[in-house]
Amino acid sequence: xxxxxxxxxxxxxxxxxxxxxxxxxxxxxxxxxxxxxxxxxxxxxxxxxxxxxxxxxxxxxxxxxxxxxxxxxxxxxxxxxxxxxxxxxxxxxxxxxxxxxxxxxxxxxxxxxxxxxxxxxxxxxxxxxxxxxxxxxxxxxxxxxxxxxxxxxxxxxxxxxxxxxxxxxxxxxxxxxxxxxxxxxxxxxxxxxxxxxxxxxxxxxxxxxxxxxxxxxxxxxxxxxxxxxxxxxxxxxxxxxxxxxxxxxxxxxxxxxxxxxxxxxxxxxxxxxxxxxxxxxxxxxxxxxxxxxxxxxxxxxxxxxxxxxxxxxxxxxxxxxxxxxxxxxxxxxxxxxxxxxxxxxxxxxxxxxxxxxxxxxxxxxxxxxxxxxxxxxxxxxxxxxxxxxxxxxxxxxxxxxxxxxxxxxxxxxxxxxxxxxxxxxxxxxxxxxxxxxxxxxxxxxxxxxxxxxxxxxxxxxxxxxxxxxxxxxxxxxxxxxxxxxxxxxxxxxxxxxxxxxxxxxxxxxxxxxxxxxxxxxxxxxxxxxxxxxxxxxx
Amino acid sequence: xxxxxxxxxxxxxxxxxxxxxxxxxxxxxxxxxxxxxxxxxxxxxxxxxxxxxxxxxxxxxxxxxxxxxxxxxxxxxxxxxxxxxxxxxxxxxxxxxxxxxxxxxxxxxxxxxxxxxxxxxxxxxxxxxxxxxxxxxxxxxxxxxxxxxxxxxxxxxxxxxxxxxxxxxxxxxxxxxxxxxxxxxxxxxxxxxxxxxxxxxxxxxxxxxxxxxxxxxxxxxxxxxxxxxxxxxxxxxxxxxxxxxxxxxxxxxxxxxxxxxxxxxxxxxxxxxxxxxxxxxxxxxxxxxxxxxxxxxxxxxxxxxxxxxxxx
Numbered sequence: 001x002x003x004x005x006x007x008x009x010x011x012x013x014x015x016x017x018x019x020x021x022x023x024x025x026x027x028x029x030x031x032x033x034x035x036x037x038x039x040x041x042x043x044x045x046x047x048x049x050x051x052x053x054x055x056x057x058x059x060x061x062x063x064x065x066x067x068x069x070x071x072x073x074x075x076x077x078x079x080x081x082x083x084x085x086x087x088x089x090x091x092x093x094x095x096x097x098x099x100x101x102x103x104x105x106x107x108x109x110x111x112x113x114x115x116x117x118x119x120x121x122x123x124x125x126x127x128x129x130x131x132x133x134x135x136x137x138x139x140x141x142x143x144x145x146x147x148x149x150x151x152x153x154x155x156x157x158x159x160x161x162x163x164x165x166x167x168x169x170x171x172x173x174x175x176x177x178x179x180x181x182x183x184x185x186x187x188x189x190x191x192x193x194x195x196x197x198x199x200x201x202x203x204x205x206x207x208x209x210x211x212x213x214x215x216x217x218x219x220x221x222x223x224x225x226x227x228x229x230x231x232x233x234x235x236x237x238x239x240x241x242x243x244x245x246x247x248x249x250x251x252x253x254x255x256x257x258x259x260x261x262x263x264x265x266x267x268x269x270x271x272x273x274x275x276x277x278x279x280x281x282x283x284x285x286x287x288x289x290x291x292x293x294x295x296x297x298x299x300x301x302x303x304x305x306x307x308x309x310x311x312x313x314x315x316x317x318x319x320x321x322x323x324x325x326x327x328x329x330x331x332x333x334x335x336x337x338x339x340x341x342x343x344x345x346x347x348x349x350x351x352x353x354x355x356x357x358x359x360x361x362x363x364x365x366x367x368x369x370x371x372x373x374x375x376x377x378x379x380x381x382x383x384x385x386x387x388x389x390x391x392x393x394x395x396x397x398x399x400x401x402x403x404x405x406x407x408x409x410x411x412x413x414x415x416x417x418x419x420x421x422x423x424x425x426x427x428x429x430x431x432x433x434x435x436x437x438x439x440x441x442x443x444x445x446x447x448x449x450x451x452x453x454x455x456x457x458x459x460x461x462x463x464x465x466x467x468x469x470x471x472x473x474x475x476x477x478x479x480x481x482x483x484x485x486x487x488x489x490x491x492x493x494x495x496x497x498x499x500x501x502x503x504x505x506x507x508x509x510x511x512x513x514x515x516x517x518x519x520x521x522x523x524x525x526x527x528x529x530x531x532x533x534x535x536x537x538x
Numbered sequence: 539x540x541x542x543x544x545x546x547x548x549x550x551x552x553x554x555x556x557x558x559x560x561x562x563x564x565x566x567x568x569x570x571x572x573x574x575x576x577x578x579x580x581x582x583x584x585x586x587x588x589x590x591x592x593x594x595x596x597x598x599x600x601x602x603x604x605x606x607x608x609x610x611x612x613x614x615x616x617x618x619x620x621x622x623x624x625x626x627x628x629x630x631x632x633x634x635x636x637x638x639x640x641x642x643x644x645x646x647x648x649x650x651x652x653x654x655x656x657x658x659x660x661x662x663x664x665x666x667x668x669x670x671x672x673x674x675x676x677x678x679x680x681x682x683x684x685x686x687x688x689x690x691x692x693x694x695x696x697x698x699x700x701x702x703x704x705x706x707x708x709x710x711x712x713x714x715x716x717x718x719x720x721x722x723x724x725x726x727x728x729x730x731x732x733x734x735x736x737x738x739x740x741x742x743x744x745x746x747x748x749x750x751x752x753x754x755x756x757x758x759x760x761x762x763x764x765x766x767x768x769x770x771x772x773x774x775x776x777x778x779x780x781x782x783x784x785x786x787x788x789x790x791x792x793x794x795x796x797x798x799x800x801x802x803x804x805x806x807x808x809x810x811x812x813x814x815x816x817x818x819x820x821x822x823x824x825x826x827x828x829x830x831x832x833x834x835x836x837x838x839x840x841x842x843x844x845x846x847x848x849x850x
Binding site: 107190191193276282283287289292293296379381383386389391 | 639
C-alpha cells in the first residue's frame with residue numbers, strides 16, 4: 001500500500017478536468033429533465049399521461065421498474081426516467097477511469113517505472129479505485145445539489161433531501177461497482193482496450209437483464225434483481241424510500257475488489273491471466289492498399305455502431321404505437337406542442353425528432369471514423385505508408401472512402417431499423433417508407449460535418465473538435481431552436497436544419513443540393529491542403 | 539529508371555518550425571554504393587533531414603535531390619526505389635507483424651516470399667504476434683524486414699538499431715553489407731558511434747541543423763588526435779613544451795620513480811611526440827587511434843577535458 005496516497009494525488013491531478021467534465025455533463029441531465037418535464041406537464045393530469053406513455057414495454061427498456069406511476073410526480077420521473085441515463089453514463093465513466101489508471105498504465109510500461117520506486121504491489125489498484133470513488137462522489141454531490149435546486153421548490157414534486165441523497169448514493173455506488181468490474185477485467189487481459197471492452201460487455205449484459213426483468217412485471221421481476229443496474233432504482237426514491245438495496249451494491253463492490261486483489265496477486269506485472277491470441281503470420285491477399293488497411297482497422301467499429309444504432313432505431317420505432325396517448329397529451333399543452341408539433345401532425349413530429357436523433361448518432365459515428373486519419377498521422381503509423389509509394393491524395397481518399405462506406409451502411413441500418421420498428425407498431429407502409437427516406441436524407445448533412453472535420457485536418461492537421469461542436473449545436477438547435485425561437489441564421493448554422501422535414505409533403509431537392517455542394521467544397525479544400533502541408537508526428 | 543551517382547544531394551537546406559530553425563544551411567551527399575553515416579545527438583536535425591528527403595515535410599530553403607528527383611514533387615515514384623526504417627516504429631495494434639510486413643512490401647510491388655521467410659528467420663521474429671504485443675526491438679525488426687525484403691536502390695535508416703540487442707545488431711550489419719554488395723546505397727542516421735565506425739564509409743556530423751564535418755572516416759581521423767598513455771621515469775614536464783600535446787595528466791610518482799602520463803596529441807605531429815617520450819625513459823606506451831567518440835565530443839562536448847579526467 002506504500003505510495004498509494006501519492007498515486008491518488010497524481011491520478012486526480014491528471015484527471016481533474018476529465019472528472020469535472022463527466023460530473024457536469026452527467027448531472028446536468030437532472031435539472032434539464034426536471035425543468036423540461038415540469039414545463040411540458042404542469043398539472044397532475046398531464047403527468048398521468050406521461051406515466052401511461054412511459055409504461056409501454058418499449059419505454060420500460062430505457063426507463064426503469066416504474067415506481068410511483070399511480071401518482072407520477074417529478075420525483076418519480078427523476079428516478080424512473082433520468083436516473084437510468086445518468087447511471088449508465090457514470091458506469092461508463094468508472095470503467096474508463098479504472099482501466100485508464102491500471103491496465104492502460106501497465107500496457108504502456110509506465111507502471112514498471114512507478115513500481116520500481118517505493119510503491120507497494122497493490123498501490124496502483126487501490127489508488128485507481130480511489131480515483132473512481134472520487135469521480136462518482138463528484139457526480140453524486142453535483143447531482144444532489146442540482147436535483148434539489150431545480151426540483152425541491154416545485155409544488156408536489158416529492159423531491160426531498162433524504163430521497164435525493166438516497167438516489168445519488170445509490171447511483172454513485174453503482175458506478176463504483178462497475179469501476180470494480182473493470183478492475184477485475186483489467187487483471188484478466190493484457191490490453192487496456194480489451195479490459196474496457198469486457199467491462200462494457202458486463203455493463204451491456206446488466207442493462208439487458210434489467211430491461212428484460214422490468215418488462216415482465218411492473219416494479220421489476222426476480223430477473224431484474226440479478227442486474228446491479230436495477231438496485232439504485234429499487235430503493236424507490238421519491239416514492240416509498242427503502243435503503244436496504246444499497247447494501248447489495250456495497251456487498252458487490254467489496255466482493256469485486258476482493259476478486260481483483262486476489263487475481264492481481266497471482267499474476268506478473270504486465271501479464272494477463274489469459275494469454276494473448278496470435279494473429280495471421282501472413283496477410284490476406286486483399287490487404288495491399290491504403291483503403292484495405294483503413295477498412296481493416298475500422299470494420300469492427302462500423303459493425304458495432306451499426307448494430308447499436310440499428311437496435312436503437314428499431315426500439316424507437318416501436319414507440320410509434322404510443323402516439324394516441326401523446327395526441328391526448330398535446331391537446332391543450334403548448335410546450336409539448338412546440339416540441340412535438342401540432343396535434344394533427346403528432347406522428348410526423350415524433351418521427352422528425354427520432355430521425356434527428358438517429359441522424360446525430362450517425363454523425364457521431366462519421367466524426368469518430370474520419371478522426372482516425374489524424375490519429376494515424378499523429379501516432380506515426382501512417383509514416384511507413386507515406387515513405388512508401390503512396391500518394392497523399394490516395395491515402396486521404398482511402399480514409400474518406402472508408403468513412404463514407406461506413407456512414408452509408410450505418411445510416412441505411414438506422415433507416416431500415418426505424419421503419420421496421422414503426423411497421424411493427426402498426427403504421428402504414430407509406431409512413432414507414434417516408435421515415436426511411438427521411439432518415440437517408442440526412443446523408444448530405446453528415447457529409448458537411450465530415451467535410452468540415454476533414455478540411456481542418458487537411459489544411460492545418462488538426463480538427464479542433466469542430467465536428468463535435470457542430471453535432472452538439474445541431475442537437476440543441478434542432479430540439480430547442482423552435483422552443484426558444486432562434487433566428488433563421490442561427491438555425492442555418494446547423495447543417496441538420498437544412499434537411500427537409502419528414503412532415504414536409506412537398507420537399508424540394510434544393511437544400512440537399514446546397515449541402516452536397518458545401519460538403520464537396522470542404523472535401524476539395526481538405527485534399528488541396530493535405531497535398532501542401534507538412535506531416536506531423538507526436 | 540534513371541540511376542544517379544549521388545542518390546542523395548543536399549545543399550544549404552533550411553527548415554523552420556515556428557521560430558526554431560531545425561535545419562540551418564545543412565549539406566550532405568551520399569554517393570552510389572556507399573554507406574553514409576549521419577551522426578548527431580537527439581534534436582540536431584537528423585530526422586528532420588530524413589523527413590524532408592521522404593517528402594513528408596517541405597524544406598523552406600536550399601535544395602535536396604533524391605535519386606535524381608525532387609523529394610517533394612516526385613515522392614511516390616521515388617519511394618518505389620527506396621526503403622525506410624524509422625527510429626520509432628509504430629504499428630497497427632490489431633495487425634500481426636506479418637500482416638504489417640506484407641502490407642508495406644506489397645505497396646511497393648511484387649514480393650519474394652523466400653526472402654521474407656529468410657529475413658524473419660535471421661531476425662528471429664515471430665510474424666503471427668499482434669503488433670501491440672511487440673517490444674520496441676520487435677517493432678523495429680518488422681520495419682527492417684519490410685525494408686530489406688525488396689531490392690531497392692537506397693536504404694534510409696533512421697537509428698534503426700536503437701532497440702536491437704547486440705546479436706540482432708550484427709544480423710543488421712550483415713544485411714546492410716549485403717545491400718551494398720548488390721549496389722545499394724545507404725543513409726544511416728545514428729548516435730551509436732560504434733555502429734557508424736563499423737559500417738560507414740563516410741560520415742557527416744550534424745550539429746544544431748548545420749553540417750559541422752564530413753568526409754571519409756580516415757579523413758576525419760587524420761584531422762584529429764590520438765590518445766597516449768605512457769609510463770616514464772623522466773620529468774614529464776618536458777611534454778608541456780610541445781604544443782601538439784593536449785590535456786596532459788600526470789600520476790603521482792610510483793615505485794622506482796615511474797610516473798604515468800596520459801594525453802592526446804595531434805596526429806600530424808606523432809613523430810615529435812614519440813621522440814619526446816623516448817627521451818623520458820619510456821617503460822610502457824599505449825596509443826589509441828582517435829575514435830569517432832572523440833570527434834563527436836570535440837564538436838559537441840564543450841568540456842572534453844573534464845569528462846576525460848573523470849574517466850581517468
